Amino acid sequence: MATVRTARTAWQGNLVAGQGEVTFASSGIGTFPVSWPARSEEPNGKTSPEELIAGAHSACFSMALSHGLTGAGTPPTKLDVQADVTFQPGVGITGIVLSVEGRVEGLDEAGFVKAAEDAKANCPVSKALAGTTITLNAKLV
Incomplete structure (x- = not known):
């Protein structure tokens, strides 16, 4: 049987100055901040x-x-x-x-x-x- 897992991201603002939160909806393990600087520079407590x-x-x-x-x-x-x-x-x-x-x-x-x-x-x-x-x-x- 196939399974579906779901994550959601709520994003605010533009790419460079904006930020978001990724929520692992299927497991309920948490919500984690995400940003452009976490991708291109240093994570500083955020994921990518x-x-x-x-x-x-x-x-x-x-x-x-x-x-x-x-x-x-x-x-x-x-x-x-x-x-x-x-x-x-x-x-x-x-x-x-x-x-x-x-x-x-x-x-x-x-x-x-x-x-x-x-x-x-x-x-x-x-x-x-x-x-x-x-x-x-x-x-x-």
């Missing part, structure tokens, strides 16, 4: 679309990798995933770097990297972001 994409991508990739490793008989003990989304004003999102360190018993480095590459290619968020260059750094710890 790129940070929200980074959160979605790191979570989705973690789930996909965990699922793939478990299905192959080598469930992870721990995965630590970071997604870095680069935004260039006037150009847009220019790349995403996924970095993962994993603890997986019974798996060598090559097997871990292969599983991570598969997760990168097949997680739904990676597929949705297919127009962006996504690179991967993966290692066992």
Whole structure:
């Protein structure tokens, strides 16, 4: 069964001087301020679309990798995933770097990297972001 998740943004003012609030309506986890300076300069306690994409991508990739490793008989003990989304004003999102360190018993480095590459290619968020260059750094710890 398909699921729908909802977020809303209320924006006031123009792009540069304006500001908004993103509300995660489906989960009810909260409302977070968003602004242009949080995208193009320093966050100063506010989020940006790129940070929200980074959160979605790191979570989705973690789930996909965990699922793939478990299905192959080598469930992870721990995965630590970071997604870095680069935004260039006037150009847009220019790349995403996924970095993962994993603890997986019974798996060598090559097997871990292969599983991570598969997760990168097949997680739904990676597929949705297919127009962006996504690179991967993966290692066992």
